[in-house]
Amino acid sequence: MSHLYYPKELSWLAFNERVLQEAQDINNPVIERVRFLGIFSNNQDEFFRVKVAEIKRKALLKKAEGDLKSLNKYQILIDNIQRQVIKLNDKFNQTYQQIQQELKKNGIEIITHEHLSQYHQQWLKQYFTNKVLRYTQPLIISNLIDFPSCIEDHLTYLFVELNNQNKYQYAAIEVPCTETNRFVLLPKEKSSNIQKIILLDDVVCFSLTDIFKGLFVFDDITAYSFKITRDAEYLLSEQDLDDSILMKMSKSLKQRLHADPVRIVCDEQMPSRMENKLKKLLGFTSYDSTSPGSRYRNFKDFIKFPNVGKVNLRYTKWPALDNQQFCKYNTTFEAISEQDILLYYPYHKFHHFKEFVRQASFDPAVTSIKLNIYRVAKKSQIIGSLLDAVRNGKKVTVNVELRARFDESNNIEWSKKMTDAGIKVLFGIDSLKVHSKLCLVNRVEQGKIVKYAQVSTGNFNEDSAKIYTDFAFFTKNQLIAEEVDNVFKFIEHSYKDVHFDHLLISPINQRKRLNQLIKSEIKNAKANLPAKIILKLNNLVDKKLIDKLYDASNAGVDIHLIIRGMCSLKPGLPGISERITVTSIVDRYLEHARVMLFQNNGAPLVFITSADWMARNIEDRVEVGLPIYSPPLKQQITDILELQINDNCKARIIDQQQKNDYVSSKNLKKLSSQREIYQYLKQCENHD
The missing domain is CATH 3.30.870.10 (Endonuclease Chain A)
Structure with missing residues (x-):
């Protein structure tokens, strides 16, 4: 029966190839093509952190059980994935080279430290001393440190080799992208209109001697970039029964920092001697993936490639649309009372939903607000309105899904803040993730409680609402709104019997x-x-x-x-x-x-x-x-x-x-x- 189904992991890689096609598409503005490279890279990281890590766990389990038939099946899948990843990496590198040429035609050049003019060398020395050096912390490799546990999977590193009379000392340097910009815009020279850009990786490479001189003796020093991808899975301990779900999640997230690496990607120019040393230090096995790549790792930062050059190098903006039904009335409740409303983000303004919650937070007729949170912005106006609602005496209940992958830390912080403010915070059902996107407002009208419901296909996230297409439906239909309320009741009391005639x-x-x-x-x-x-x-x-x-x-x-x-x-x-x-x-x-x-x-x-x-x-x-x-x-x-x-x-x-x-x-x-x-x-x- 397997011939009836395409392997989901290979299908995921096929999807990411479609993302890469957007980077290859010469009809797309060139800076947007750069950003698609960043999206592709970010997707590949997530694929290894989740999909490949899961396959690796299953393969190791089957090996331990002695189930060689199943083990062979997973090994074949891993081999197929590796072949496809290598093919995509080759396409990626070719595409990046083509895009670099196109950027140069448009007055933008990404250069390396080997191609700096004398003027830019002098400027960059000052820049490194003033802006970067303070964040540069070499990790000297020795028997005194647990090297794998010191390397995080969302960062770019340089693997450094110091050669002193053919005796080698190794170190790793984190490229400090979180503290300063990954893309350094070099000042234009008088003789050129080209905007030159150098990556922070190259800035650190250019300054290697300055980092180590005086502390280490060496005849030669070289560095090549690498990054690792760790298993993103974590376990919620069933022990420590007294621990709250927040404490359990906080403890479990720390597992990610020390989880087994499932992939290493390093500069294809890295000598085999250094690559083998690095793999040995990281404890790589035959189930792990090693991929040669271009000079730079963590291309996901290219999603934020700077807006430089002419405006036609980027997408023409499509201003988000106002919904006329909302605009015709003084309040969102009047508008929804008149008829059901459908928004389609990002074509429509997310502002309308924010206004719905904002007005509910201080409307004297509103008695309560309920909301599901799966992913929200780090600076969420919506949660800000919920905090205001509590101050205004409203009863506010928020279900927070702490297991929303890669948003757990953000959700934990918001949970603490909301709980401290007096919001009733729920954490769903132990065995089920709450992935529904619901908001319910109870309002007193003519002496009766009337429910207003919002049901969406996407998260209540101001950031993703600018780039994700999602429908959001607003209604005063009490049959629908009552069932939305029943979903919240089911989340809070999953043992209670609830019935649904309309909702799936x-x-x-x-x-x-x-x-x-x-x-x-x-x-x-x-x-x-x-x-x-x-x-x-x-x-x-x-x-x-x-x-x-x-x-x-x-x-x-x-x-x-x-x-x-x-x-x-x-x-x-x-x-x-x-x-x-x-x-x-x-x-x-x-x-x-x-x-x-x-x-x-x-x-x-x-x-x-x-x-x-x-x-x-x-x-x-x-x-x-x-x-x-x-x-x-x-x-x-x-x-x-x-x-x-x-x-x-x-x-x-x-x-x-x-x-x-x-x-x-x-x-x-x-x-x-x-x-x-x-x-x-x-x-x-x-x-x-």
């Missing part, structure tokens, strides 16, 4: 309802009635649901899938998935909204949801799918889906080999869905 809730009724919706389309197809399914998801890897889609395809249901990331379903298999097409869109915004449309014999059922079709989202998380009942809003979502299906600029075909060929625009007018959606929504908002 993981793990309560989500799988059952999805199966029913697919089965209904199958029934219609067999009765020669119109039958179609459109799904827009981040990931599709749940084999049980994939099998249901295969069944639907065989029954005659037309299925179009828009999958941003992992897709284990194989379209076009004879007799299995011939009626299924899959595309993936990667563009300036990260496609994050999850949408489901079932044709339902001409009366379409449309849902927005926080859940991808993965076993963890269906069974191991609290997720919410929302039916859209408003005909105009249902039509708006349908129109947006149609634009995405017809994209022939940024859409790739996901075939059985996941080759990432672009959808052909031959003989067709070019259509970039994100650009068209912006124009479509702009027209919708101006219509009134």
